[in-house]
Amino acid sequence: MAEAPVRVLAIHAHPDDIEFQCAGTLALLGKAGCHLTLATMTPGDCGSVEHDAEAIAAIRRREAKEAADLLGAGYHCLEFRDLSIFNDDLSRRRVVEFLRKVRPDLILTAPPADYLADHEATHLLVRDACFIAPIPNYATRQWEPAPALDRIPHLYLVDPIDGRDRDGNPVTPHFSVDITEFWSLKQQMLECHASQRNWLMRQHGIDEYMSIQEKWSTHRGKEIGVAYAEGFRQYTVHPYPHENLLLELIGQDGRGKATAPRDTLG
Numbered sequence: 001m002a003e004a005p006v007r008v009l010a011i012h013a014h015p016d017d018i019e020f021q022c023a024g025t026l027a028l029l030g031k032a033g034c035h036l037t038l039a040t041m042t043p044g045d046c047g048s049v050e051h052d053a054e055a056i057a058a059i060r061r062r063e064a065k066e067a068a069d070l071l072g073a074g075y076h077c078l079e080f081r082d083l084s085i086f087n088d089d090l091s092r093r094r095v096v097e098f099l100r101k102v103r104p105d106l107i108l109t110a111p112p113a114d115y116l117a118d119h120e121a122t123h124l125l126v127r128d129a130c131f132i133a134p135i136p137n138y139a140t141r142q143w144e145p146a147p148a149l150d151r152i153p154h155l156y157l158v159d160p161i162d163g164r165d166r167d168g169n170p171v172t173p174h175f176s177v178d179i180t181e182f183w184s185l186k187q188q189m190l191e192c193h194a195s196q197r198n199w200l201m202r203q204h205g206i207d208e209y210m211s212i213q214e215k216w217s218t219h220r221g222k223e224i225g226v227a228y229a230e231g232f233r234q235y236t237v238h239p240y241p242h243e244n245l246l247l248e249l250i251g252q253d254g255r256g257k258a259t260a261p262r263d264t265l266g
Contacts, residue, residue, distance in 0.1 A: 004035075005033050005034055005035045006029075006034045006035070006105045006106060006245070006249060007035045007104045007105050007106070008026065008029050008034045008035065008036050008037070008105070008106045008107075008108070009037045009038075009039065009102050009106070009107045009153075010022055010036075010037070010107075010108040010109070011040070011041070011109050012039075012040060012041070012109060012110050012122060012158070013040065013041045013042060013085060013110060013116070013121075013122045014040055014042055014044050014118065015040050015043065015060045015061070015063060015064040015067075015193060015196065016044075016193040016196050017040070017110070018038055018040075018067075019067055019189045019190040019193065020161070020190065020213055020216075021158035021230065022108045022230055023185070023186040023189045023190070024177065024179025024182045024183065024185070024228065024229075024230055025108070025177045025179060025232070025246070025250070026038070026073070026108070027071060027179070027181075027182035027185050028179065028182060028250040028252075029106075029246070029249055031182075032249045032251075032261060034106075034249060036068075036071055036074070037074045037075075037102050037104070038064070038068045038073050038076075039076045039078060039102075040076075040077050041078050041085050041125075042077070042078075042079075042080045042082045042084075042085065042118070043057035043058075043060050043061045043064075043077045043079065044056065044057065044060035044082060044195075044196065045057040045060075045081055046083060047082065047195065047196055048195065053081075059195045060193070060195055061075075063194065063196070064192075066192040067192040067193065070185060070188055070189050071185075071189070076098070078095065078098055083117070083118060085117075085118045085122060085125070086121055087121050087125055091125055092125055092128060092132070093139075093140045093141055094140070095125045095126060095129040096129045096140050097142045097146065098129075099129050099130065099133040099153070100140070100145070100146035100148065100149060103146075104153050105153055105245070106154040106156070107126065107153045107154070108156045108157075108158055108232070109122065109123060109126040109127070109156070109157060109158070110122040110123040110158065111123060111158060111159065111165075111233070112124070112157070113160060113165035113167075113171075114160040114166060115160070115161055115164075115166055119160070123157070126155075127235065130152050130153050130155050130240065131239070131240075133148060133152075133153075134148050135148060136148040152239055152240055152241060153241075154234070154243075154245045154246065155234070155240055155241075156233070156234050156235070157232060157233045158230070158231075158232060159171065159173065159216070159220070159231045162216065163219070163220075163231065171233075173232055174232060174233045174234055175231075175232060175234075175244070175247065175254025175255070176220050176221075176223060176229040176230065176231045176254060176256070177229055177231075177232065177246075177247075177252060177254070178221070178226040178228070178229050178252060178256050179228050179229055179230055180221070180228045180229075183228045186213070186217070187210065187213065187214075190209070196209070217229065217230065224254075224255050224256035225256045226256045232246070247259070248261070248262035249261060249262050
């Protein structure tokens, strides 16, 4: 009987966060044969001056699904609301239940310190859910709850926006992934989020959406001698897995060099 492929979950606060920070790496994991799921905590319901919250949420869920479709990935929204993600008991149980249903072996999520509270709360909820999801006696109080995970997933943190924490201090990644092969796909995925691009044009007064993505991917690329890259830190505190499954799967050393890839069957 064939083993199941490694299951990868990318979960961040809002539609388009994943496209900025880790879409190229997800494409490499997909190429390696991994099963991919993309998730956002909210549907981007505050991101418009033209539509009410319900209307813009529907638009942005559709855009997020279109981006995920380009990867051959599933998309889910956990249905929190913009600027209302908090690290409380009910929220934690909701995220734990989601992890138990998706059953990831490897997770990419938000960093602990970033410019926006939603990002930081997402980090805390996902980090703790990784630890809690394998505990059978932790009840999520959801309808038809999924069984506990077999183990704590491998946990990776994407760059904060512009590679800086909330105080503007640079954040150094543990390693970077050469995404040059899938740069065009990363751009196409971000282009799916037309409503967010329009919102930011209204908010900032300039169209910097696509240029920010390219600027930062180029910056990380130069650090390891490639055209485009994405930076990550691996969370390895105490019981969390220490081996770098991500790099093993995609066949890179984290410094721009190729290695022999690992079999993706978990």
